[in-house]
Each structure stands twice: as structure tokens, then as C-alpha cells.
Amino acid sequence: MAGQSRKWMILVATIWIQAFTGTNFDFSAYSSDLKSVLGISQVQLNCLAVASDLGKVFGWSSGLALLYFPLWAVLFAAALMGFVGYGVQWLVINDLISLPYIVVFLCCLLAGLSICWFNTVCFVLCIRNFPSNRALALSLTVSFNGVSAALYTLAYNAIDPSSTQLYLLLNALVPLLVSFIALVPILRQPPLEPLPPDGVRRDSLMFLLLNAIAILNGVYLLLFGSNASDVATSRLLFGGAIFLLVFPLCIPGLVYARSWFLRTIHSSFRLEGSGFVLVDVDELQVHKGMVTRESSLEDYRLLNDERVPNTVVAQKSMDEAEEGCFWKIIAKDQLEMLGEEHPLGLLVRQLDFWLYYIVYFCGGTIGLVYSNNLGQIAQSLGQSSNITTLVTLYSSFSFFGRLLSATPDYIRAKVYFARTGWLAIALLPTPVALFLLASSGQASALQAGTALMGLSSGFIFAAAVSITSELFGPNCVGVNHNILITNIPVGSLVYGFLAALVYDSHGGLKVKAVTLDSVVCMGRECYLPTFVWWGILSVLGLASSVVLFLRTRRAYYRFEQDRLTSTMLYS
Secondary structure, X not given: OHHHHHHHHHHHHHHHHHHOOOHHHHHHHHHHHHHHHHOOOHHHHHHHHHHHHHHHHHOHHHHHHHHHOOHHHHHHHHHHHHHHHHHHHHHHHOOOOOOOHHHHHHHHHHHHHHHHHHHHHHHHHHHHHOOOOHHHHHHHHHHHHOOXXXXXXXXXXXXXXXXXXXXXXXXHHHHHHHHHHHHHHHXXXXXXXXXXXXXXHHHHHHHHHHHHHHHHHHHHHHHHOOOOOOHHHHHHHHHHHHHHHHHHHHHHHHHHHHHHHHHHOOOOOOOOOOOOOOOOHHHHHHHHXXXXXXXXXXXXXXXXXXXXXHXXXXXXXXXXXXXXXXXXXXXXOOOOOOOOOOOHHHHOOOHHHHHHXXXXXXXXXXXXXXXXXXXXXHHHOOOHHHHHHHHHHHHHHHHHHHHXXXXXXXXXXXXXXXXXXXXXXXXXXXXXXXXXHHHOOXXXXXXXXXXXXXHHHHHHHHHHHHHHHHHHOOOOHHHHHHHHOOXXXXXXXXXXHHHHHHHHHXXXXXXXXXXXXXXXXXXXXXXXXXXXHHHHHHHHHHHHHHHHHHHHHHHHHHHHHHHHHHHHHHO
16 A cells, blocks of 8 residues: 555656646747847747757657666756756846857757656656556646646746746756655655556546646636736745645545545445546557457447447448548548557558648647747737736646546546547637637737637647557557657747748838847737638648548547457456
């Protein structure tokens, strides 16, 4: 039982690490000051944002480091990279030192790389300690990465709301401090012990409680995250946010209490039939074994009229319409089985992978680029005083989107829908938000659009690892997912560069201020063409997600039927 308690301590430590290391989400809070001090154009400022995203290209180095160094060493290496990357920028923005642009660019790259190393440490901790519930552990902890900007905004308001440079100092120091705090549970990791028969369900109950606390945390930050009425109130609110992060430490005590209750009070109090079924490696292996044993696809009939009638009708309609050009594309090399391993050579030849790549490129990546430009967007619309509010809004809704990505696993026993279908639904708010922003420059439209962008991109970021594992194999997920997210630096460069060109071109005609050759553009025209083009591209991503769903839904429903069959046989 001590080992069970310690693994929850590790999960709480992982939550802390993720909550304070999503430092790339607050770039827009200090980007305008950085642009002014360096005297650079919007294009050059965009390159600094891209530099942070380029750190993901070298994210593989963290996995390589884990082959030779212990986990705690990799954790502190990440903290030191962030300390140097953000610390040097803080010195520059406060005019304490003067550095050429290329050095600041490298500092941004180093800071972005530190985030990848932190994420790798968190992923390994979740997988090691929650092998049966890895999906829930990853979803929960990754969600907290989305609230970092809101937490830093609260800290900023509580310390000195007159200095946006404080963000950089906090970005440098807080992850290092949190790494020291998390060191104790990480060094005392429990040995891997098999769970008892009802262990997965008990863990699921704990995850349900943690998700409830997480939702409370997100609502609290959404309501009070940007409150800056006075320093005393801000400090009280920041203390409340820290309390909500510390509160999950009660979970180990609940583990002990529940065990005592089940042993001594009423041993029959069990949650029969209410556990959360997850897509993990073991289920995929059972599924692949069942498929392999079938003699042919004609004899393999997963879906019957009683279980999934709509799917059968849809499949029959698809077969009848296969002569059409669209349905030929849907049926071509259609995925027949989830979990089949796709090495690099096979991966890049799959139409499903490139559809998935476009979905991510035209969905989550646009959301990330939008957050990087949020400071200049708000400034151009005359909302400079609300930048911290908008950063908090994006951060909080990104957090809710990440939490929602676990919904398919919670409701799967009652309502089953292919995860690629959920992905298509999650992408829908992105074009809505962008066309709303293009049609109106009002503060309300800006806030609504920012919330929708955060919600959509947060869901996509969190769901992507599970989808990659299911479509292209769990054993190759490390390599395959790193190939997928290469679209983040590429998209950040392309989208951001085009947005910066539009911004600078309009800035030459409609200028508010020129400081050290830095032009500030004012008016809706600064981003109107950008929103329109981003909206069109997001529609392309939405269409690709629908095609991906149609091509993969049969494999998902086949997998679900196999899982139900194996569960009944086991019972």
C-alpha cells in the first residue's frame, strides 16, 4: 500500500512540473517589450517565437539523455536550460546586458528545448507508475501544462503588475524551484507491482477525483487568473491557486482510507461495472491477435445489427457508393486494424498519416501561432490593457480542452465514437473563431475567439499522442509522434512569417509609434487578411479530419468489438 501511495505522490509532482513549465504560452505577455528593447520588426519577433517551437525538433535528445543519465539528472538539465534561456532574455529586456539578435534567438531555442525535456520526464513518470491507466495519467498531467500562463499571470499580479519583464524572471526561476520540490517523490519511486483485479477501477476512481479537482482549478484560474485590482487581492488569489495545486496531496491519504474502509467496514462496497476502459498496449495486442486469427475479412464480421446498427448501415451505404470518386479515396488503402506498427518507411507512405499531419498542421499549430501573436493582436485592436486577461483566457481554455481529450475514455462504456471523430469535432471551433475574429474587432469577439482557439488547440495537443499510438502502433509512438509534431516549427515559421509580413506592411501605412526602428501597427487591417487565410486553412484541416475519420472508423469499431468480446470471454 505504501507503494500505491507513493505513485500518487509522483503523479502530483508531475502535475506541479507540468503546471509551471508551459512557459511558452506566456510569450505574448512580454513580446511587445522584447520587440521594443531589441528594436526589431514583427518578422524578427516572430522568429523568436519560432525559435521556442524549434526546440521540439530536438526533443528526441531528451530520450537519448535518458539512456545514459538518471531521470532526476534529465529533470535538472531541463531546469538549467530554462534558467539560462529565460534568464538571459530577462537580463536583455531590463537593459542589464546587450546581446546580438542571434544570441537571443539561441536563448529562445534553449528555453523551448527545456520544455520538451520537462515533458519527456513527465511522460516517463506517468508510464512507469501507471501502466494500466497511462492514458488518464498523461491526459491529466498534460492538461496542467495549459494553465501555466494563468498561474504566471497571477504571480505577476501578486508581485509587480507594472513590469511585464517579471514573466521572464519567473519563467527562469520557478521551474528550477519546482524541480527541487519534485525531487523527493521522484527519488522514492515505488517498485512496479501488479495491480489487483479491481486495482484499475480503484485507480480510475482516484483519477475521477483528480479530474474534478483539475476542473475546479481551471474554473478558479479562469475567473480570477487575470484579476489585478490590487496587490493584496492578487496575492490572496495566487495563494488560492497554489492551495488547489497542493490539495491533490490528499490523494495518498485517500488511498489508505479507502483500503481501510474496504477491509473493515463493508467489503462489498465496490464499483462494479463503472470502471473506465482505456486504449492501451495490452488491448491493442489482444485486438491484433484476434484479427490475425480470422481467415479472411469476409468471414470477419465485427459489427452486428444489435450493437452498432448505424455503423453497419453506413458501411453498406459506403460499399454501394464506392464507385464515386470520393468514396474511392475513402476506401483506398483503408486502415483495417488499430495498433499495427508503422516504421518510418511505411509511415510516410500512408495516406492516413498525411491526412493526420494536415489536421494537426491546420488545427493545433494554428492555435499555437495565434497564442504567440496574441500580444500584437490585442495591441492592434486597442486592447493592450487586456493582454494578461487574454493570455489567461487562452491558457485556461487550453487547459479545459486538454481535460476534455480524456472524455472518450470516460464515456466509452456508454457512448463509443472513434477518437478520430472526436478530433474532427474538436477542430470545429478553430474556423469558427478565426472567421469571428475576421468579422469583428470588438473586445467581446476577441475574447470569444481566444477562448475557442484555446479550447480547440488544447484538445488536439492532448489527444494527439493517443491517436498516433492507435493508428500507427504503440511501440513506434515515440518516433512517429516526433515526426508528426515537426509541423509545429514549420507551421510556426510559415504562419507566423506571413502574419508578420501583413502586420509590417500595414504598419508602414498606419503607425502609432516607432521605437528603435520598431513599428507598431494599429487597426483591424493588421491581422484581418491573416485571420481569413488561417480560417480557410483551418477549414482544410477540418475537411481532412472528416476524411480521416471516415477512413479509420471501421478499424475503431472493429477494435471496440474485439475489446467487448475479449472482456466477455475473460468474465
